[in-house]
Amino acid sequence: MADNILEMRSITKTFPGVKALSGVTLEVERGEIHAICGENGAGKSTLMKVLSGVYPHGSYDGTIVFEGEEVAFRSLSDSEAKGIVIIHQELALSPHLSIAENIFLNNEQRGALGLIDWNRTNFQAAELLARVGLRDNPTTPIKQIGVGKQQLVEIAKALSKEVKLLILDEPTAALNDEDSDHLLGLILQLKEQGITSIIISHKLNEIKKISDTVTVIRDGKTIETIARDDVTEDRIIKDMVGRDLEHRYPDHDPQIGEELLRVEDWTAYHPQDPSRVVVDNVSLNVRAGEIVGIAGLMGAGRTEFAMSLFGHSYGSKISGKVYMRGREIKTRTVAEAIENGLAYATEDRKTYGLNLIEDIKRNISMASLGKLERLGLVNDNKEYAVANEYRRDLNIKAPNVLVKTGKLSGGNQQKVVLSKWIYSDPEVLILDEPTRGIDVGAKYEIYTIINKLAAAGKGIIVISSELPELLGISDRVYAISEGRITGELPVEEATPESVLKLMTMEKAR
Numbered sequence: 001m002a003d004n005i006l007e008m009r010s011i012t013k014t015f016p017g018v019k020a021l022s023g024v025t026l027e028v029e030r031g032e033i034h035a036i037c038g039e040n041g042a043g044k045s046t047l048m049k050v051l052s053g054v055y056p057h058g059s060y061d062g063t064i065v066f067e068g069e070e071v072a073f074r075s076l077s078d079s080e081a082k083g084i085v086i087i088h089q090e091l092a093l094s095p096h097l098s099i100a101e102n103i104f105l106n107n108e109q110r111g112a113l114g115l116i117d118w119n120r121t122n123f124q125a126a127e128l129l130a131r132v133g134l135r136d137n138p139t140t141p142i143k144q145i146g147v148g149k150q151q152l153v154e155i156a157k158a159l160s161k162e163v164k165l166l167i168l169d170e171p172t173a174a175l176n177d178e179d180s181d182h183l184l185g186l187i188l189q190l191k192e193q194g195i196t197s198i199i200i201s202h203k204l205n206e207i208k209k210i211s212d213t214v215t216v217i218r219d220g221k222t223i224e225t226i227a228r229d230d231v232t233e234d235r236i237i238k239d240m241v242g243r244d245l246e247h248r249y250p251d252h253d254p255q256i257g258e259e260l261l262r263v264e265d266w267t268a269y270h271p272q273d274p275s276r277v278v279v280d281n282v283s284l285n286v287r288a289g290e291i292v293g294i295a296g297l298m299g300a301g302r303t304e305f306a307m308s309l310f311g312h313s314y315g316s317k318i319s320g321k322v323y324m325r326g327r328e329i330k331t332r333t334v335a336e337a338i339e340n341g342l343a344y345a346t347e348d349r350k351t352y353g354l355n356l357i358e359d360i361k362r363n364i365s366m367a368s369l370g371k372l373e374r375l376g377l378v379n380d381n382k383e384y385a386v387a388n389e390y391r392r393d394l395n396i397k398a399p400n401v402l403v404k405t406g407k408l409s410g411g412n413q414q415k416v417v418l419s420k421w422i423y424s425d426p427e428v429l430i431l432d433e434p435t436r437g438i439d440v441g442a443k444y445e446i447y448t449i450i451n452k453l454a455a456a457g458k459g460i461i462v463i464s465s466e467l468p469e470l471l472g473i474s475d476r477v478y479a480i481s482e483g484r485i486t487g488e489l490p491v492e493e494a495t496p497e498s499v500l501k502l503m504t505m506e507k508a509r
Contacts, residue, residue, distance in 0.1 A: 004065075005030040005165060005196050006051075011062035013046055013055060020046045021060070022220045028165070028213075033187060033197045035207040037236050038217035039439040041397065041409040044200050047217070048167050052086045053079040066165075083164030087154045089173055089437075093142045100125035100138035103157045128156040132186055148179030155186065166190065167198045172206060173437045176298040176465075184210050202439045204233045216240055241441040248440070249472035250448050256475065257288035259326070260459040261342075261428045266320035268308040274317055278304040280483035282320075286428055286459035291450060293474035293491075294463045295499050301483035302463045303347060306430045310344035311337040324427055338367060341427035345417050347436060347463070353417045356406030360398060361387035363405050364419045371423075390419035394449060411442025418449055428459040435469065447473050467496045479503045 006028040013021040021043045028034045038044045049055045051064060053073030064071050066082055073079045076086075093102050100122050109124060111117035125138035132152040136145060142153065151171060158166055168187070172180040180203075187197055188210055201207055207214060214231050216223040216239035223239045268279040279301050286292050296302045308318055311334040322329050324341050331337040337344070346352040354363050364387045365372055372378050372386070387401040394415045398408060405416055414434060421429055431450070435443040450473060454460050464470050470477055477494050479487045479502030487502035 002027070003030045004028060005067060007063075007065040008047070008051065009063045009065070011047060011050055011060060011064075013043075013050055013060040020220050021050070024062075024217065024220065024222050026215055026222065027225070028196060028198060031191060031194055031196055032212040033191055033199060033210050035211035035214045036198060036200050036217060037202075037204070037207065037214060037240055039240050039411075039441045041412075042217045042240070042439075043220040044217055045169060046220075048086055048169060048198070048200065051079070052076055052084060052167065054086075080161050083162055084167070085158040085161055085163045085165070086167040087151075087158065087169065087171065089170040091147075091150050091154055093150055093153065095143035096141060098139045098141055099129070099136060099145070099153055102142055102153060103128060103138075103160050105157075107160060124160070125156070128159050129153075131159060132156045133182065146179075148175050148182070151175065151179070151183060152186070155190075163195060165196045165198065167200075169200045170202065170437065171199065172201065172203060180206070202437065204236055204440070207231070207236070208233065218242060237440050240439065248444070248468075250444065250451055252291070252451050252454070252473065252475075254291070254454065254475050255289045257457065259285055259287050260324065261286040262323040262326075263309065264321045264323075266305065266309065266322075267318065268304060269317035270304075278483055279308060282480070282483070282485050284478055284485065284488075286461060288457045288459060289454050290476065291454050291460045291462060291474050293470035293477040294461060294480060295467060295470050295477055295503055296463075296480040297503055298465070300480045300503065302480055303432055304483070305480070306344055306432055306461070306463060307346075309337070310334060310342055310430065338424055338426070342430070343367075343421035343424050343426035343428070344430045345421050345432060345434060347433035349413055349417050353420075354405050354413060356404070358405060359402045360391065360396065360405055360408075360416055361401040363416050364390055364401075364423055367420050368424045386423065387419075390423065394419055395445060409438075409442075411438040411445070414438060414442070414446060415449070418446070422453065426458065428461065429453060430461045430463070432463045433465065434462065435464070435466075443469075467499060471496065471499070479505075481505050 004027050008026040011021050011024045024047055036044050050060050053075045056074040057072035103125050104121055108116050109121045122138045129136065129138065132155050134149060134152050142150060171183055175183065184206060190197060208231055212228050213225060214236060215225045216236060218240060262285040264283050266279055266282040267277065270276040270278050282305055294302050309331055311331045322331055329340040331340060331342060350356060361384055365383050369378055372383050384401060391398065391401050396412050396415045405413060435446050450460055462470065462474060471491060471494055474491050477489050477491060477499060478485055479499055481503055486505040489498065
């Protein structure tokens with residue numbers, strides 16, 4: 001008989017007008033790594049919020065049994081007291097406090113008279129950091145370390161609470177490959193130490209790599225639980241979306257026309273370090289109806305190229321020429337870039353792409369208010385009608401366009417970003433990591449939108465860290481390394497090996 005550390009039985013959670021969970025059942029064995037998969041909005045995070053007490057007992061139906069005892073958590077502190085710790089995708093760290101202060105926040109190490117014992121705090125923090133493979137000084141402010149290290153600090157914080165069940169919600173979504181591998185290795189080490197983990201992730205290769213068991217949730221219901229030996233990506237995808245995705249990428253029949261965009265000898269320097277070149281003499285072109293991929297490792301200069309080309313501040317040290325349909329244009333500011341037919345959908349949609357406290361309607365119109373203006377006033381009815389058209393055409397899952405964008409799933413937020421820039425009617429649209437952090441079903445919809453834009457004669461540039469994605473949707477691929485274009489291949493000649501070789505090519509010294 002299985003030694004279950006956790007059983008969630010017939011969990012049902014309803015919000016006004018929406019049943020988010022409907023009779024979900026989950027069993028997790030002690031000491032295993034249990035993955036939970038599902039599309040955005042399937043109910044994965046809601047289920048974990050029920051488990052951890054974010055949604056308190058009484059706000060849902062069903063039973064939770066932890067270590068053989070029925071529990072009724074009314075807050076996070078209740079679940080943490082039992083040894084259940086959740087690490088959310090949006091890390092809950094204070095940037096101005098030190099690593100040690102963050103680890104022991106609300107769990108301060110106090111000495112005589114109730115005062116914080118800083119020596120003990122920093123010493124114990126150093127011990128916890130060593131357990132997660134970090135050598136940074138515990139007094140270092142959080143804002144001075146990268147996202148990968150911050151994720152490890154969150155795990156150190158969980159270990160300080162004597163965690164028995166660790167829940168990680170999309171732990172590698174914002175990490176590069178090296179940091180992701182380190183984090184996955186750490187989760188395996190914690191398993192060896194007897195710590196049970198639940199991991200929510202869209203990265204099916206990672207799930208297959210480290211999980212002992214996978215439970216798939218769709219539309220708020222448990223579809224099936226799969227043992228490690230029976231896990232395949234195709235089976236998970238079919239369970240997630242309710243159908244086979246024989247082709248991960250929609251059919252694309254390119255109708256490529258005249259040259260739209262040409263960039264010549266583009267060079268940009270780091271805005272905080274004017275002596276450091278981040279984009280080095282880049283030249284490329286995009287034609288009407290063409291999808292052009294840009295491949296490169298983290299820090300290769302892909303995003304720096306896109307942002308500097310789109311008028312984002314990179315200081316005055318930018319040189320090179322930009323042509324649209326053979327006519328030289330200027331893109332010194334974002335407004336100038338938009339006016340001259342460029343659009344750029346950022347990789348960081350939550351910080352730069354959207355106003356999360358505004359509704360869908362205003363987010364879609366914000367880059368093109370001039371098209372809705374008359375006598376200095378925005379026509380509200382027209383703005384609503386335009387947004388509603390994009391909600392329908394791009395299948396944005398929301399009851400209406402007055403929903404706050406921050407309440408949407410990642411895939412639907414990305415559709416709002418695309419709607420905003422499609423409405424600006426650009427000649428060339430640059431998409432920076434357009435499918436980061438969204439599930440396979442939503443990815444397919446994004447690819448379909450990209451194909452439709454190309455079919456309408458737009459030029460598309462796609463920047464992606466996923467080589468299969470670039471090779472699956474592009475007509476031509478550029479590779480960039482250390483700020484320079486190192487090669488260009490038609491997709492028929494490109495393989496993951498050939499592109500990776502170009503991505504890792506060093507500058508001639």
